[in-house]
Amino acid sequence: MIRLERRLAPASSPRAVFLANAAAIFLALLAGGLLFLPFHVSPFTAYADLIGEAFFTPRGLGYTITEAAPLILVGLGTVFAWRSGFAYLGFQGSLLVGAVVSTWLALQVGAALPFALFLPLALAISFAAGGAWSGLVGFARARLGGTEVLVSLMMNYVAALLVQYLVTGPMRAAGDLPQTALLPRSTWLPVIFEGTRANIGIFVALAAAVVVGLILRGSVVGYELIVTGLSPRAARFGGIDVARRTLLSSVVCGGLGALAGPVEVLGNQHRLLDGVGEGLGFVGIVAALLGKLTVTGTVIASVLYGGLTVGGNAMQRHSGLPSSVILVIEALIVLLVLASDLLLVWRIAPARARTA
Amino acid sequence: MGVDISLAFFVTWLAGSVRLGGPLLLAATGEIYSERSGVVNVGIEGTILLGALASFLASLLTGSPWPGLPAALLAGVLSNLFLAWLYVTVQANQVVVGITFNLLATGLTSYLYRALLGTGAQPSSIAMLPDLNVAALSNLPVLGPILFAQPLMLYVTLAIVAGASWLLFHRRFGLNLRAVGENPKAAAAAGISVVRMRYVGVMASGAGAGLAGAYLMLCQIGLFRDTIVSGHGFIALAIVIVGRWRPWPAAVAAFAFGAADALPISLQMLNLPVPPQVFLALPYVLTVLAMSGLFGRVAQPAALMARYERE
Numbered sequence: 001m002i003r004l005e006r007r008l009a010p011a012s013s014p015r016a017v018f019l020a021n022a023a024a025i026f027l028a029l030l031a032g033g034l035l036f037l038p039f040h041v042s043p044f045t046a047y048a049d050l051i052g053e054a055f056f057t058p059r060g061l062g063y064t065i066t067e068a069a070p071l072i073l074v075g076l077g078t079v080f081a082w083r084s085g086f087a088y089l090g091f092q093g094s095l096l097v098g099a100v101v102s103t104w105l106a107l108q109v110g111a112a113l114p115f116a117l118f119l120p121l122a123l124a125i126s127f128a129a130g131g132a133w134s135g136l137v138g139f140a141r142a143r144l145g146g147t148e149v150l151v152s153l154m155m156n157y158v159a160a161l162l163v164q165y166l167v168t169g170p171m172r173a174a175g176d177l178p179q180t181a182l183l184p185r186s187t188w189l190p191v192i193f194e195g196t197r198a199n200i201g202i203f204v205a206l207a208a209a210v211v212v213g214l215i216l217r218g219s220v221v222g223y224e225l226i227v228t229g230l231s232p233r234a235a236r237f238g239g240i241d242v243a244r245r246t247l248l249s250s251v252v253c254g255g256l257g258a259l260a261g262p263v264e265v266l267g268n269q270h271r272l273l274d275g276v277g278e279g280l281g282f283v284g285i286v287a288a289l290l291g292k293l294t295v296t297g298t299v300i301a302s303v304l305y306g307g308l309t310v311g312g313n314a315m316q317r318h319s320g321l322p323s324s325v326i327l328v329i330e331a332l333i334v335l336l337v338l339a340s341d342l343l344l345v346w347r348i349a350p351a352r353a354r355t356a
Numbered sequence: 357m358g359v360d361i362s363l364a365f366f367v368t369w370l371a372g373s374v375r376l377g378g379p380l381l382l383a384a385t386g387e388i389y390s391e392r393s394g395v396v397n398v399g400i401e402g403t404i405l406l407g408a409l410a411s412f413l414a415s416l417l418t419g420s421p422w423p424g425l426p427a428a429l430l431a432g433v434l435s436n437l438f439l440a441w442l443y444v445t446v447q448a449n450q451v452v453v454g455i456t457f458n459l460l461a462t463g464l465t466s467y468l469y470r471a472l473l474g475t476g477a478q479p480s481s482i483a484m485l486p487d488l489n490v491a492a493l494s495n496l497p498v499l500g501p502i503l504f505a506q507p508l509m510l511y512v513t514l515a516i517v518a519g520a521s522w523l524l525f526h527r528r529f530g531l532n533l534r535a536v537g538e539n540p541k542a543a544a545a546a547g548i549s550v551v552r553m554r555y556v557g558v559m560a561s562g563a564g565a566g567l568a569g570a571y572l573m574l575c576q577i578g579l580f581r582d583t584i585v586s587g588h589g590f591i592a593l594a595i596v597i598v599g600r601w602r603p604w605p606a607a608v609a610a611f612a613f614g615a616a617d618a619l620p621i622s623l624q625m626l627n628l629p630v631p632p633q634v635f636l637a638l639p640y641v642l643t644v645l646a647m648s649g650l651f652g653r654v655a656q657p658a659a660l661m662a663r664y665e666r667e
Contacts, residue, residue: 144649165633322470327463338448
């Protein structure tokens with residue numbers, strides 16, 4: 001007989017944590033693999049194909065990098081917000097706001113400006129607009145005592161309707177589809193390797209990762225933000241203006257998420273349309289959670305999730321397997337990694353012989 | 357002439373408010389059990405979607421709408437057993453679990469729909485649940501369409517609200533559930549199982565959300581699409597807060613949010629020169645305003661979202 005026994009202290013060695021997480025990911029892939037069976041796809045070859053397509057073909061790798069860039073930016077926003085105790089969930093909305101203003105800029109002045117001037121300008125106004133958007137939520141939380149979870153979730157739908165209005169109304173180009181005109185070619189993010197889709201959006205994302213890492217680890221503001229997140233009470237006793245830090249965090253996190261808008265529009269879609277960047281705002285949050293809210297972890301998890309999406313789309317083309325399977329696997333990985341904490345708290349022990 | 361138009365407008369609007377408020381109320385009533393036990397179940401958004409798909413498939417397969425109700429109930433309760441395990445046993449962050457579960461539900465329903473009905477499938481229509489059809493009442497002027505020409509599910513929902521109010525505030529079960537949400541340590545010392553009560557609370561919210569999905573599907577939409585819920589689970593969470601964690605005040609709030617939801621449909625009659633998205637955004641903007649803190653803070657169950665360590 002075996003039985004469960006509570007450990008005296010949770011196992012915390014790097015090896016124990018790694019093994020518990022690996023077991024969780026394996027279990028999630030196994031459970032997700034069951035969904036392949038009705039399509040007569042063997043889970044083993046399917047996963048091999050999926051990873052091979054996404055990471056070991058130049059074309060697939062290009063797509064993976066393109067997919068990963070907006071996820072990294074949303075993930076960084078999540079790290080910034082959640083580490084400072086601001087549970088922002090409105091990245092889909094911030095992304096759309098960034099997409100709208102950068103599309104507008106590209107259509108207005110994109111053809112006239114040199115790219116070296118246009119790109120920083122597009123990123124700056126996206127950051128500012130997305131930061132103002134999420135700053136409203138921070139203001140409600142810090143100054144009015146509102147709840148950021150529901151407010152930020154609802155603002156995602158408002159932003160989606162705003163995009164729908166713009167592409168069916170004032171920004172609509174002539175034609176059958178509700179979308180803007182194609183952006184001037186000079187505003188498209190340049191491709192890194194000829195023949196692939198990989199564009200310099202990934203450099204924007206990685207640069208943002210470096211900046212966020214430096215702020216959180218090496219600056220006084222970053223320290224104050226993290227203390228605020230760990231314990232607002234302790235922060236207040238330590239002389240930190242918690243409300244102002246929450247406000248700052250809310251503006252920066254939404255600004256980071258909004259950068260995913262121009263990266264997606266200028267790098268991938270090349271126009272604004274209804275449903276642009278669909279789902280990126282939430283998959284990015286989930287990637288940051290898988291990365292345990294660290295900058296490096298978020299970058300790695302975003303590349304992994306970007307690759308899963310690319311592999312899933314390829315699988316849908318080859319075998320008709322709905323690509324929504326990937327969403328199930330991505331979410332299940334995070335939920336089971338959370339649950340794997342139980343393995344660190346409990347252990348399986350052989351039953352001791354009963355002593356009288 | 358003008359009088360006729362405005363009367364017709366208000367009657368359709370109010371009837372629509374009650375019609376669209378019903379599923380919101382059902383989901384919110386379930387959520388009250390969960391939050392009263394100390395767990396914020398953000399996963400009801402995804403649970404409504406699962407319930408809607410389950411009832412759609414059951415109705416499609418059997419040709420009758422009635423099996424849709426137990427199917428949705430089962431989908432809601434079982435999926436929320438998994439959620440309860442994550443909230444209560446694993447003790448993971450409730451918001452993290454909830455939103456990740458919603459993503460899982462979005463992927464799973466989209467997968468199942470395409471796996472079972474094929475990717476290029478035309479949307480199939482299903483048998484729907486009947487309205488209450490008592491001609492003498494439904495044909496009353498003004499009150500008839502608003503209060504009586506409504507789906508049977510509305511009256512079932514109101515009975516569930518009455519039952520919840522009685523259970524939560526007039527039975528020992530409700531006292532125990534609320535004790536667990538206010539002060540779990542004291543409740544445990546009094547011999548109440550905190551873990552069991554919270555599992556019950558979360559699974560009750562799963563039942564409410566699953567049935568709300570069936571309500572949406574079998575009384576209003578009749579077609580499955582990925583976007584049929586689009587935030588109404590989150591609106592139900594706001595209704596719980598506006599209703600101060602009590603079933604009857606939540607009912608008032610639910611019909612108010614239903615009114616915001618129904619306004620765009622009624623306004624089509626008036627041909628206003630305003631883009632439809634302005635009115636479509638109304639329920640979301642209303643929720644933002646209600647939750648922004650502009651109208652004061654409310655006292656929530658004291659142990660809501662707090663970790664509980666068994667002694």
